Amino acid sequence: xxxxxxxxxxxxxxxxxxxxxxxxxxxxxxxxxxxxxxxxxxxxxxxxxxxxxxxxxxxxxxxxxxxxxxxxxxxxxxxxxxxxxxxxxxxxxxxxxxxxxxxxxxxxxxxxxxxxxxxxxxxxxxxxxxxxxxxxxxxxxxxxxxxxxxxxxxxxxxxxxxxxxxxxxxxxxxxxxxxxxxxxxxxxxxxxxxxxxxxxxxxxxxxxxxxxxxxxxxxxxxxxxxxxxxxxxxxxxxxxxxxxxxxxxxxxxxxxxxxxxxxx
Numbered sequence: 001x002x003x004x005x006x007x008x009x010x011x012x013x014x015x016x017x018x019x020x021x022x023x024x025x026x027x028x029x030x031x032x033x034x035x036x037x038x039x040x041x042x043x044x045x046x047x048x049x050x051x052x053x054x055x056x057x058x059x060x061x062x063x064x065x066x067x068x069x070x071x072x073x074x075x076x077x078x079x080x081x082x083x084x085x086x087x088x089x090x091x092x093x094x095x096x097x098x099x100x101x102x103x104x105x106x107x108x109x110x111x112x113x114x115x116x117x118x119x120x121x122x123x124x125x126x127x128x129x130x131x132x133x134x135x136x137x138x139x140x141x142x143x144x145x146x147x148x149x150x151x152x153x154x155x156x157x158x159x160x161x162x163x164x165x166x167x168x169x170x171x172x173x174x175x176x177x178x179x180x181x182x183x184x185x186x187x188x189x190x191x192x193x194x195x196x197x198x199x200x201x202x203x204x205x206x207x208x209x210x211x212x213x214x215x216x217x218x219x220x221x222x223x224x225x226x227x228x229x230x231x232x233x234x235x236x237x238x239x240x241x242x243x244x245x246x247x248x249x250x251x252x253x254x255x256x257x258x259x260x261x262x263x264x
Contacts, residue, residue, distance in 0.1 A: 004163040006046045008235055008244050009039060010174040010205075010228065012259035013057070013125040020082035028254040035250035035261035036126070040133035048171040050092045051130065052140045052159055054234045055122030055175045056227040061111040062146035065103070065155060067096055070115025073139055075124040087124060087131045092138035098166055099140075102158040107151060122175045122227075144230040149214060152230050156237020174235040176228020178258030186256025188225040197224035198258040201232075202251050205262045208243035210236050228260075235264050 016022040017029050017036070026033060043051070059066050070091060077085040100110050119127065123141045144152060156172075163170045178198045180188035197220060204212045213232060221229050248262040 004167070004169055005160060005172065005238060005244060006048050006169050007043060007171045008238050008264040009171070010176065010232060010235060010260055010262050010264060011036060011039070011126040012177045012261065013055070013122045013175050014177065014255070014257065014259065015077055015080040015121050015125060016255070018077055018080070018082060018085050018125065018128055020085040021077050021080045029252065029259065031250040031252045032259045032261060036129045037133070039249060039261055039263075040129040040135070043130060043171050044133045044135050046171070047169075048137060049168045050095055050138045050140060051135065051171045051173060052095070052142070053123045053126065053173045053175055054142050054144055054231045055120055056144060056231060057120040057122035058141065058143035059111070059113055059117070060143055064108055064111040065145055066111040066113060066143040068117060068119070068141045069093070069096065069112040070117070072115070073119055073141060075119025075127070077121070077124065080121070085128065087119070087127050089127065089131075089139040090137075092140050095138075095140050095162060095166060095168060099158060099162040102162055102165075103155060106154055107158070126173050126175055144234065149233050152233035153237035156234040157240060159234070160238050160240065172235060172238045174228065174231035174264075176226070176231040178226050178228055178260055179224035179253075180227070180257050181223070181225045182253045182258060183256035191223050191225070194224045197221070197226060198251070198253070198260070201228075202248050202260060205246050205264060206248050208246045210239075210241055210243070239264055
């Protein structure tokens with residue numbers, strides 16, 4: 001792997017970990033908040049030209065990757081009663097144009113979101129922490145698809161290839177929450193086997209055994225009720241399947257949903 005990929009990480013995206021949204025509830029996710037602050041500071045320190053985020057919660061097109069195409073990316077947490085929690089970044093439209101050419105032969109066109117569409121919370125949560133850490137460079141935000149593992153891996157490879165082609169130093173963020181079924185009070189209900197999904201993800205990242213993640217079945221994903229797997233598949237494509245600097249910084253599930261902050 002060439003050195004254009006400075007860091008490759010996975011982060012959760014619950015709006016409740018935004019201070020203006022969560023208030024006192026933030027204490028219940030203290031490990032996640034601390035890890036995100038630390039990770040964001042490290043990202044700012046390595047100073048990427050562009051941060052590329054893949055999210056589950058923007059406009060979803062099952063067949064084509066969806067990308068925000070405007071010159072400026074803006075978002076807030078008005079839907080979660082905190083319009084004052086606001087972020088704004090410059091979009092790397094040159095990166096998007098080049099990536100669009102790279103994916104055309106195997107993955108088709110991008111689904112382009114017009115200028116002015118606000119960022120979804122899947123991207124806005126990690127970007128909020130980056131903003132607070134002082135990140136000022138460009139961002140690209142893309143929503144994954146309903147395509148398979150192979151296609152999401154290939155898309156990640158194309159992201160890495162675009163970084164190399166343009167000479168961009170990038171950080172990749174796979175945004176996603178793990179199981180949503182860890183406790184009886186969890187938002188997606190409870191499944192006693194859901195915790196096994198989170199255990200496998202955490203142990204595989206720690207060991208660098210990404211083959212175990214690739215082998216996860218659609219049935220196992222259904223048991224977990226997760227929204228991180230396709231983001232992870234893109235991330236593994238960015239890494240070309242090899243650990244870059246693998247380490248789990250935190251894992252917890254204070255609200256019945258698994259939150260992982262990790263380097264891949």
